[in-house]
Amino acid sequence: MHNVAITGTGVFTPSQIITNDELVVAFNAYADRWNAEHADAIAAGDVEPKAHSSTEFIVAASGIERRYVLDKEGVLDPARMFPKLAARPDDAPGYMAEIGVDAARKALGQAGGKAEDVDLVICAASNMERAYPAIGVEIQQLLGAGGFAFDMNVACSSATFGIQTAADMIRSGSIRNALVVNPEICSAHLEWRDRDCHFIFGDVATATYLERDEGLTTPHFKILGTKCATQFSNNIRNNNGYLRRTHDQMEDRRDMQFMQNGRKVFKEVLPLVSQHIADHMADTGITADDLRRLWLHQANKTMNDYIGKKVLGRTPEPGEQPNILQDYANTSSAGSIISFSKYSDDLQDGDKGIICSFGAGYSVGSVIVERRA
Numbered sequence: 477m478h479n480v481a482i483t484g485t486g487v488f489t490p491s492q493i494i495t496n497d498e499l500v501v502a503f504n505a506y507a508d509r510w511n512a513e514h515a516d517a518i519a520a521g522d523v524e525p526k527a528h529s530s531t532e533f534i535v536a537a538s539g540i541e542r543r544y545v546l547d548k549e550g551v552l553d554p555a556r557m558f559p560k561l562a563a564r565p566d567d568a569p570g571y572m573a574e575i576g577v578d579a580a581r582k583a584l585g586q587a588g589g590k591a592e593d594v595d596l597v598i599c600a601a602s603n604m605e606r607a608y609p610a611i612g613v614e615i616q617q618l619l620g621a622g623g624f625a626f627d628m629n630v631a632c633s634s635a636t637f638g639i640q641t642a643a644d645m646i647r648s649g650s651i652r653n654a655l656v657v658n659p660e661i662c663s664a665h666l667e668w669r670d671r672d673c674h675f676i677f678g679d680v681a682t683a684t685y686l687e688r689d690e691g692l693t694t695p696h697f698k699i700l701g702t703k704c705a706t707q708f709s710n711n712i713r714n715n716n717g718y719l720r721r722t723h724d725q726m727e728d729r730r731d732m733q734f735m736q737n738g739r740k741v742f743k744e745v746l747p748l749v750s751q752h753i754a755d756h757m758a759d760t761g762i763t764a765d766d767l768r769r770l771w772l773h774q775a776n777k778t779m780n781d782y783i784g785k786k787v788l789g790r791t792p793e794p795g796e797q798p799n800i801l802q803d804y805a806n807t808s809s810a811g812s813i814i815s816f817s818k819y820s821d822d823l824q825d826g827d828k829g830i831i832c833s834f835g836a837g838y839s840v841g842s843v844i845v846e847r848r849a
């Protein structure tokens with residue numbers, strides 16, 4: 477059995493930002509258009525008019541202030557409300573591969589690793605751009621990596637489940653290292669015309685490089701333990717699968733995009749996650765006093781504040797539980813890795829922390845790490 481370390485992380489951040497104010501202006505213009513088009517049905521009481529969204533609600537309900545996206549123009553066009561991401565020809569890199577490779581190169585660069593030495597690439601994300609060939613294999617080829625690659629999807633927990641999958645292979649000796657890549661183009665599976673959730677997501681890609689913890693000479697994070705759990709729920713669901721026919725036939729099918737019962741998710745996931753982290757800490761033989769940092773899934777600030785308090789048994793000090801969702805919104809599986817990537821350099825030799833993600837499935841994944849200077 478080999479020990480495993482995280483030696484590098486990388487984040488690709490799109491160049492375009494949508495602020496809450498811009499988003500609300502577009503949504504309200506869309507709602508006004510829709511209400512005008514359906515004025516007769518609204519007057520007859522057949523349909524409800526669409527209500528306006530508000531920046532104040534978005535910040536209070538979620539803590540989100542802005543989000544990065546690959547295409548802002550299409551999302552903010554009240555006549556469209558969907559990113560303009562034209563299908564790429566088969567002989568050009570796909571969107572997920574393109575942004576995933578950028579994050580992967582940054583992770584490799586931090587680790588001082590070489591692409592040709594990579595044994596495994598896992599593309600772990602909450603939605604895939606196509607059925608096959610696997611996006612992971614395309615990333616492997618664009619990087620010039622060796623070994624093998626595959627895709628996996630555990631929604632918002634894809635990154636931590638990917639890390640456990642890769643870590644288990646490194647532990648057993650079948651591979652020496654792995655890149656776990658999380659290209660999350662959430663803007664393409666969010667229903668921007670739904671007031672209840674139009675503010676939730678943003679786009680990003682993250683990558684985590686894992687290696688055998690043997691002879692490492694640069695600062696890294698030793699993996700002390702990984703733990704995954706799932707419990708079936710329909711409260712976060714997207715029915716867009718291979719039985720979908722054409723966009724035209726399905727365009728009124730709301731269930732072909734992200735759907736959630738946000739209140740239920742809030743209530744049901746919190747106890748699951750708190751218990752999961754407590755169990756994982758007990759399995760690993762560490763207590764709350766040993767934890768210097770929590771890098772949590774980034775869906776909702778109130779949720780994270782609650783989990784932080786529950787895990788530590790007190791209100792986290794500033795910086796102990798860094799949030800990035802005010803800038804990135806919910807980026808599905810990538811959120812906890814963005815937080816880890818941006819807020820881990822200052823930890824000292826021996827400091828411990830936990831990366832934890834949770835979401836659709838339901839699914840919860842955690843990785844306990846220790847800084848080695």
Ligand code: COA
Pocket residue numbers: 528529530533534537538632671672673712736737738739741742775776779806808834835836
């Ligand atoms: N602007 C203004 N008001 C809005 C609004 C918007 N965009 N969206 C909803 N509202 C209103 C609702 O109509 C409702 O009004 P009412 O009380 O008069 O009926 C009120 O705000 C509360 O709506 P609700 O949907 O219950 O809000 P909430 O406080 O539960 O917050 C979420 C919504 C989605 C932010 C919250 O439930 C959440 O974060 N849940 C967990 C999400 C999560 O982790 N998902 C995982 C995805 S990976």
